[in-house]
Amino acid sequence: MNDQASGLRDLVAKSGEGNSKFISIASGKGGVGKTNFALNFAYVMANNFKKKILLIDADMGMANIHLFLKVDPNKNIKNLFMGEKVEDLIIHSYGFDTLLGFSGIDDFFELEDVSSQAVVTQLESISKNYDYVIIDTGTGIDEKVAAFLRASHKSYILTTPEPTSLMDAYALMKSVYNLYGYDHFKIIVNMAKSKDEGISTYNKLKTSVQKFLGIELELVGILPFTNGLQKAVKNKELVAISHPNDAYTLGIQRICEEELKIPSVPNEQFWQKIFDFMGKK
Ligand SMILES: Nc1ncnc2c1ncn2[C@@H]1O[C@H](COP(=O)(O)OP(=O)(O)OP(=O)(O)O)[C@@H](O)[C@H]1O
Ligand SMILES: [Mg+2]
Known part of the structure; x- marks a missing residue:
């Protein structure tokens, strides 16, 4: 770690004390690498x-974070609505914390064993313990994905160089912007075969979004296609652990360094917004 990075870390630590940053990860298209990126x-x-770090599994399609963490998926947020304490549902693995099961959050509203306000209070309170709350929102463009994006300080939108992935990333941003005026989108190009391919992919998206939506995008980083990541996934491992010097892992490291340069902003009732956006009174 160089001096500049450590200086930045001190600055960030001072400016952001007690404030969690909420970052949602989304893509529109499935299978573009959201869950591996989040983990x-x-x-x-x-x-x-x-x-x-608190990682939230809100993947609507195939919630699979628990497979990588090798934990029981039944220890999840549903139990919070049934009276358990949030502290007892947190999974401590690999140096960070995870809460599972948010894909079903609006179904749990019906359980009513615990008032939704009590659930919100517990989630707001626990979130304050973290520097970052990272939400793996899963595939698709629906109200639930939109709720997580709208409540987040920023959203990382993942795309690959595939035209279908670019189209779905564009469609997601267009929908969330047109419906809700939300425009805090930051782009990550994943599975790039070269840096040039990554940059040209980003430029295509940036140009369309600028021209048709009038939004300025920002590039967070380019992550390469690597065999290391594929091997790690086959073994249900994190590539950052099994392949610490893989180009993908180094790319993640650079993204972290960039993210840490950005000062924290005050916590803005993330969970209250999620419940409101999903229509829970
Ligand atoms: N940078 C990469 N290099 C090589 N393969 C990758 C890379 N990123 C992702 N993959 C491959 O893509 C697959 C899907 O990744 P992942 O599960 O993270 O995507 P996802 O967007 O979360 O999918 P879903 O939409 O189903 O939630 C991985 O199993 C892996 O094989
Ligand atoms: Mg996923």
Whole structure:
């Protein structure tokens, strides 16, 4: 870690004390690498940069974070609505914390064993313990994905160079912007075969979004296609652990460094917004 990075870390620590940053990860299209990004970003932030991280599994399609963490998926947020304490539902793995099961959050509203306000209070309170709350929102463009994006300080939108992935990333941003006026989108190009391919992919998206939506995008980083990541996934491992010097892991490290340069902003009732946006009175 160089001096500049450690100076930045001190600055960030001072300016953002007690404030969690909420970052949602989304893509529109499935299978573009959101979950692997979320897990490895959480791991590197926690272990290389000593940040306190809470990872939220809100993947509507195939919630699979528990497979990588090798934990019981039934220890999840549903139990919070049934009276358990949030502290007892947190999974401590690989140096960061995880809460599972948010894909079903609006179904749990019906359980009513515990008032939704009590659930919100517990989630707001626990979130304050973390520097970053990272939300893996899963595939698709629906109200639930939109709720997590709208409540987040910023959203990382993942795309690959595939035209279908670019189209779905564009469609997601267009929908959330047109419906709700939300425009805090930051782009990550994943599975790039070269830096040039990554940059030209980003430029295509940036140009369309600028021209048709009038939004200025920002590039967070380019992550390469690597065999290391594929091997790690086959073994249900985090690439950042099994391949610490893989180009993908180094790319994640650079993204963390960039993220840490940005000062924290006050916590703005993230969970209250999620419940409101999902229509829970
Ligand atoms: N940078 C990469 N290099 C090589 N393969 C990758 C890379 N990123 C992701 N993959 C491959 O893509 C697959 C899907 O990744 P992941 O599960 O993270 O995507 P996802 O967007 O979360 O999918 P879903 O939409 O189903 O939630 C991985 O199993 C892996 O094989
Ligand atoms: Mg996923």
